[in-house]
Amino acid sequence: xxxxxxxxxxxxxxxxxxxxxxxxxxxxxxxxxxxxxxxxxxxxxxxxxxxxxxxxxxxxxxxxxxxxxxxxxxxxxxxxxxxxxxxxxxxxxxxxxxxxxxxxxxxxxxxxxxxxxxxxxxxxxxxxxxxxxxxxxxxxxxxxxxxxxxxxxxxxxxxxxxxxxxxxxxxxxxxxxxxxxxxxxxxxxxxxxxxxxxxxxxxxxxxxxxxxxxxxxxxxxxxxxxxxxxxxxxxxxxxxxxxxxxxxxxxxxxxxxxxxxxxxxxxxxxxxxxxxxxxxxxxxxxxxxxxxxxxxxxxxxxxxxxxxxxxxxxxxxxxxxxxxxxxxxxxxxxxxxxxxxxxxxxxxxxxxxxxxxxxxxxxxxxxxxxxxxxxxxxxxxxxxxxxxxxxxxxxxxxxxxxxxxxxxxxxxxxxxxxxxxxxxxxxxxxxxxxxxxxxxxxxxxxxxxxxxxxxxxxxxxxxxxxxxxxxxxxxxxxxxxxx
Amino acid sequence: xxxxxxxxxxxxxxxxxxxxxxxxxxxxxxxxxxxxxxxxxxxxxxxxxxxxxxxxxxxxxxxxxxxxxxxxxxxxxxxxxxxxxxxxxxxxxxxxxxxxxxxxxxxxxxxxxxxxxxxxxxxxxxxxxxxxxxxxxxxxxxxxxxxxxxxxxxxxxxxxxxxxxxxx
Amino acid sequence: xxxxxxxxxxxxxxxxxxxxxxxxxxxxxxxxxxxxxxxxxxxxxxxxxxxxxxxxxxxxxxxxxxxxxxxxxxxxxxxxxxxxxxxxxxxxxxxxxxxxxxxxxxxxxxxxxxxxxxxxxxxxxxx
Numbered sequence: 001x002x003x004x005x006x007x008x009x010x011x012x013x014x015x016x017x018x019x020x021x022x023x024x025x026x027x028x029x030x031x032x033x034x035x036x037x038x039x040x041x042x043x044x045x046x047x048x049x050x051x052x053x054x055x056x057x058x059x060x061x062x063x064x065x066x067x068x069x070x071x072x073x074x075x076x077x078x079x080x081x082x083x084x085x086x087x088x089x090x091x092x093x094x095x096x097x098x099x100x101x102x103x104x105x106x107x108x109x110x111x112x113x114x115x116x117x118x119x120x121x122x123x124x125x126x127x128x129x130x131x132x133x134x135x136x137x138x139x140x141x142x143x144x145x146x147x148x149x150x151x152x153x154x155x156x157x158x159x160x161x162x163x164x165x166x167x168x169x170x171x172x173x174x175x176x177x178x179x180x181x182x183x184x185x186x187x188x189x190x191x192x193x194x195x196x197x198x199x200x201x202x203x204x205x206x207x208x209x210x211x212x213x214x215x216x217x218x219x220x221x222x223x224x225x226x227x228x229x230x231x232x233x234x235x236x237x238x239x240x241x242x243x244x245x246x247x248x249x250x251x252x253x254x255x256x257x258x259x260x261x262x263x264x265x266x267x268x269x270x271x272x273x274x275x276x277x278x279x280x281x282x283x284x285x286x287x288x289x290x291x292x293x294x295x296x297x298x299x300x301x302x303x304x305x306x307x308x309x310x311x312x313x314x315x316x317x318x319x320x321x322x323x324x325x326x327x328x329x330x331x332x333x334x335x336x337x338x339x340x341x342x343x344x345x346x347x348x349x350x351x352x353x354x355x356x357x358x359x360x361x362x363x364x365x366x367x368x369x370x371x372x373x374x375x376x377x378x379x380x381x382x383x384x385x386x387x388x389x390x391x392x393x394x395x396x397x398x399x400x401x402x403x404x405x406x407x408x409x410x411x412x413x414x415x416x417x418x419x420x421x422x423x424x425x426x427x428x429x430x431x432x433x434x435x436x437x438x439x440x441x442x443x444x445x446x447x448x449x450x451x452x453x454x455x456x457x458x459x460x461x462x463x464x465x466x467x468x469x470x471x472x473x474x475x476x477x478x479x480x481x482x483x
Numbered sequence: 484x485x486x487x488x489x490x491x492x493x494x495x496x497x498x499x500x501x502x503x504x505x506x507x508x509x510x511x512x513x514x515x516x517x518x519x520x521x522x523x524x525x526x527x528x529x530x531x532x533x534x535x536x537x538x539x540x541x542x543x544x545x546x547x548x549x550x551x552x553x554x555x556x557x558x559x560x561x562x563x564x565x566x567x568x569x570x571x572x573x574x575x576x577x578x579x580x581x582x583x584x585x586x587x588x589x590x591x592x593x594x595x596x597x598x599x600x601x602x603x604x605x606x607x608x609x610x611x612x613x614x615x616x617x618x619x620x621x622x623x624x625x626x627x628x629x630x631x632x633x634x635x636x637x638x639x640x641x642x643x644x645x646x647x648x649x650x651x
Numbered sequence: 652x653x654x655x656x657x658x659x660x661x662x663x664x665x666x667x668x669x670x671x672x673x674x675x676x677x678x679x680x681x682x683x684x685x686x687x688x689x690x691x692x693x694x695x696x697x698x699x700x701x702x703x704x705x706x707x708x709x710x711x712x713x714x715x716x717x718x719x720x721x722x723x724x725x726x727x728x729x730x731x732x733x734x735x736x737x738x739x740x741x742x743x744x745x746x747x748x749x750x751x752x753x754x755x756x757x758x759x760x761x762x763x764x765x766x767x768x769x770x771x772x773x774x775x776x777x778x
Contacts, residue, residue: 020634020764023764023765023768026768027767062625064625102641102645109637124628128635129631131631135635139646142646145645177595177597177598180599180600197594197596199591202587486661530661532662543731543732547727547731551721557716558715558716559715562711615743621739622750622751629754632758636765640766643722644722648722648772
């Protein structure tokens with residue numbers, strides 16, 4: 001490694017160093033404010049360093065990392081998500097009596113793991129990134145350690161993530177046995193990847209299982225609602241966004257270098273997963289009354305939509321994936337943000353009935369929430385609409401009619417449960433004695449919450465109304481994905 | 484011929500030991516069978532030119548991870564554990580998934596044709612010795628995953644203390 | 652033959668290890684077997700009791716361990732893994748030199764921070 005490599009890697013080195021320094025810091029001073037400010041500062045510094053690192057041409061730092069526009073874009077997205085989650089957590093943890101400093105250490109490391117994935121170009125960095133990400137998540141999910149559901153969620157995630165990692169590793173071994181390389185870019189060289197042999201397809205199948213678990217797509221989705229329910233709301237936001245987005249970024253790179261279109265068997269497998277995720281995710285969300293579980297199923301469906309773009313392949317589809325993920329990040333973070341800021345010490349604000357009539361007493365909070373829900377549903381003028389529009393355009397370009405029909409059907413089903421939440425928000429408050437206290441009368445968003453959610457809402461509308469700048473960035477980004 | 488006999492011994496005994504691990508009612512017995520399994524895995528690694536892995540298997544798995552297993556098992560209520568049913572109602576599902584994977588592996592291994600070899604062939608590892616080959620890659624080309632490993636270990640320390648340490 | 656085929660390679664230099672293991676287990680099992688041949692088998696209740704230096708046993712041997720053991724075991728595993736990384740490092744140290752030293756120092760410093768943290772959190776204090 002020379003100094004140019006070092007500079008290119010700075011956006012990854014800074015959060016790693018920061019997490020170690022922060023651990024040392026909390027060993028000696030347990031000030032919550034210091035931890036929060038330190039975390040935010042280091043993430044912000046890493047984000048700014050992306051512009052320093054992004055100055056030159058794409059750079060491979062050892063065979064493991066590629067710092068090109070594509071990875072820098074996704075790392076930037078992940079850092080922003082990290083900052084948003086840290087802000088959400090500051091309030092969430094501040095109100096609870098639990099260990100606080102360690103949370104930020106783990107959050108920094110989880111963000112680092114996600115960034116390693118986004119910049120990874122080798123099976124070794126894939127696995128290393130995945131492990132930092134999931135090992136920190138084991139603890140973060142069970143962070144409310146006196147809560148039974150929290151413990152259950154942590155244990156479930158631990159066992160299933162470990163099992164899926166073993167599938168992933170075995171798949172990597174089989175692919176390596178057949179191709180003789182763990183380097184993604186060597187796979188792209190001519191003649192490296194043979195036609196689909198049994199070993200290669202078994203390897204790809206096992207990798208799909210491992211990745212499918214992390215993305216929570218059907219049929220590997222069973223853990224999702226329980227984990228979202230048991231995890232603290234900010235952690236659930238992190239799982240829904242960073243953890244999935246990072247793996248998606250890596251998957252896109254891998255599949256485009258591998259030239260997925262060459263392998264019909266794998267392609268049809270992914271098509272099946274996409275169709276199943278869109279249908280089942282949306283259908284299962286219909287009967288839920290817990291907001292976190294609804295968002296969990298909604299995220300399953302969204303991963304299905306994204307896979308349609310992966311199936312399509314080509315530049316348009318990659319732009320669509322980038323845009324969709326940016327929109328999805330803003331929306332999911334906003335939706336979980338509302339829940340996190342409304343959550344009190346007695347438990348997370350996840351019961352749908354508690355939101356009844358909130359729009360009349362607290363129009364702004366409800367308005368923000370409605371904006372997020374409409375974006376998830378893909379209503380025009382929101383970011384979600386443009387994202388879905390691009391995915392559909394990419395799918396239509398590749399003539400993927402069956403997945404597209406399912407996508408439209410799924411979105412229609414989705415509309416029902418998103419609008420159901422909106423209806424509850426604008427519903428009539430039950431009157432008289434015995435009526436449950438609803439609408440979170442005592443809870444205020446506070447300054448941080450107000451600013452954060454306002455910013456996210458503006459981002460959502462801006463992306464939904466004026467998508468051109470982001471599209472331009474993305475087009476420049478994906479243009480050189482395959483050398 | 485002799486290596487084949489050894490290989491056959493390790494393979495058969497590993498399967499038997501794995502079955503013993505999952506079928507014992509007393510979790511402590513399972514852990515002890517697992518110890519035997521780990522030694523056999525180490526032996527198999529030796530026959531596959533992976534001396535370093537064999538040593539790591541003994542030091543880490545038989546030495547450290549098994550201790551962790553045993554402590555966790557001791558945290559269970561063993562008296563109840565021994566009395567209860569060994570398998571849950573869902574065991575046929577588990578068996579069918581296992582059978583599916585077995586069939587998958589069987590076909591995979593049968594159809595195996597070696598692709599282009601990587602940089603580190605068996606001959607090269609033999610010439611260089613396994614530990615040295617690993618070291619010369621791990622501390623040059625793969626130094627970043629190596630440093631990442633230290634962070635993963637750090638997370639393990641923090642996680643264990645956050646989740647299990649009594650707060651004052 | 653393809654060197655990848657299982658059973659095509661004999662790690663002859665590990666033959667002494669095999670001999671040691673065979674002799675060690677032979678002594679262990681042999682002692683049990685010989686003792687079983689010669690000893691008197693007259694069991695009674697007190698004799699079958701668990702041996703606690705002559706005192707009657709206070710409680711059953713199967714009781715639940717304290718969760719504190721888990722933290723100790725976990726820390727042991729972590730530092731054991733750290734030690735394993737040192738073996739290949741020591742072998743290639745003369746080839747890579749200063750560069751390797753810096754890498755390993757970085758690796759160990761990170762874990763020392765973890766160690767300091769565990770110490771300050773009183774993870775090594777029993778009560």
